[in-house]
Amino acid sequence: MIQIIISYKSIGIIHSPHKTLKGTPIQPKAAKDIEGTVEVFSEFVKGLKDIEGFSHIILLYHFHLVKNTTLLAKPFMDNEKHGIFAIRGPSRPNPIGISVVRLNEIYGNILHVQDIDIVDKTPLLDIKPYVPEFDKKIDVRIGWLEKKIYKLPKSKNDGRFR
Amino acid sequence: MIQIIISYKSIGIIHSPHKTLKGTPIQPKAAKDIEGTVEVFSEFVKGLKDIEGFSHIILLYHFHLVKNTTLLAKPFMDNEKHGIFAIRGPSRPNPIGISVVRLNEIYGNILHVQDIDIVDKTPLLDIKPYVPEFDKKIDVRIGWLEKKIYKLPKSKNDGRFR
Numbered sequence: 091m092i093q094i095i096i097s098y099k100s101i102g103i104i105h106s107p108h109k110t111l112k113g114t115p116i117q118p119k120a121a122k123d124i125e126g127t128v129e130v131f132s133e134f135v136k137g138l139k140d141i142e143g144f145s146h147i148i149l150l151y152h153f154h155l156v157k158n159t160t161l162l163a164k165p166f167m168d169n170e171k172h173g174i175f176a177i178r179g180p181s182r183p184n185p186i187g188i189s190v191v192r193l194n195e196i197y198g199n200i201l202h203v204q205d206i207d208i209v210d211k212t213p214l215l216d217i218k219p220y221v222p223e224f225d226k227k228i229d230v231r232i233g234w235l236e237k238k239i240y241k242l243p244k245s246k247n248d249g250r251f252r
Numbered sequence: 253m254i255q256i257i258i259s260y261k262s263i264g265i266i267h268s269p270h271k272t273l274k275g276t277p278i279q280p281k282a283a284k285d286i287e288g289t290v291e292v293f294s295e296f297v298k299g300l301k302d303i304e305g306f307s308h309i310i311l312l313y314h315f316h317l318v319k320n321t322t323l324l325a326k327p328f329m330d331n332e333k334h335g336i337f338a339i340r341g342p343s344r345p346n347p348i349g350i351s352v353v354r355l356n357e358i359y360g361n362i363l364h365v366q367d368i369d370i371v372d373k374t375p376l377l378d379i380k381p382y383v384p385e386f387d388k389k390i391d392v393r394i395g396w397l398e399k400k401i402y403k404l405p406k407s408k409n410d411g412r413f414r
Binding site for chain 1 (some may be wrong): 254255256258265279293300301303310314334338345346354365377379388390391392393394398404
């Protein structure tokens, strides 16, 4: 085992109406039409060139409010514990979140996005264009979630991950 | 602007037949059926519980061979420069890669995966279950890629990002 330390720096801040973990929708689908903004720090603005052609972007961000790591946890949509790599909860060894959101408009360094399931003031790590030919899979099995996914549209964070 | 430094540690290593950047397929779709393994360090193995129920997993990893950051770059499938946030190339301010791969089998701390577009010995940051209800979008526009995406199945890394 050769474990290495990797340092990143935030490239922006995500702003949303979700001011606390508790009550934040747990995925973009549970945050339908909710609007937010992605502020990209000025030194990185040049990197946004041509992003306006994409209807959806992948946001990578740091779950900054979560202080603990758990390898087994109860996800929001189940009462059973699963491995952290089989759920999407934030208390991961490396607390990186990803969300695919709709990109509506861009004004300078501010991206207006929709379906935002991210808590206000979250540090941004990266933005990637969402490309179905890269990211969309067919013939998919979703394990423990098969029988729980119906709960998604109304699922909110209850503050269990800290 | 409040830029913060974030430190992560690798949780495993990705093994693949792609020994150099040059020649590595640029997305899972260009790596069809190519097999590799994801070695998860023993201290994190408990986090794999129930992952076998998922047919596809999202790998997050560190582009460890890329030393330079560029905000404008020519992607592999175009001769025009685009902003780094409008392409998927590795020379990003935070060089984090994501790939959705097929999960075939698990033996202890080794995940056998397929469609692997990742260079050998890449440090692993996170594994998430791929869930279409979370990650799959419809009604998508893909900007500059619309006219270039036909090149994908045969696209390989030519070593331009270092």
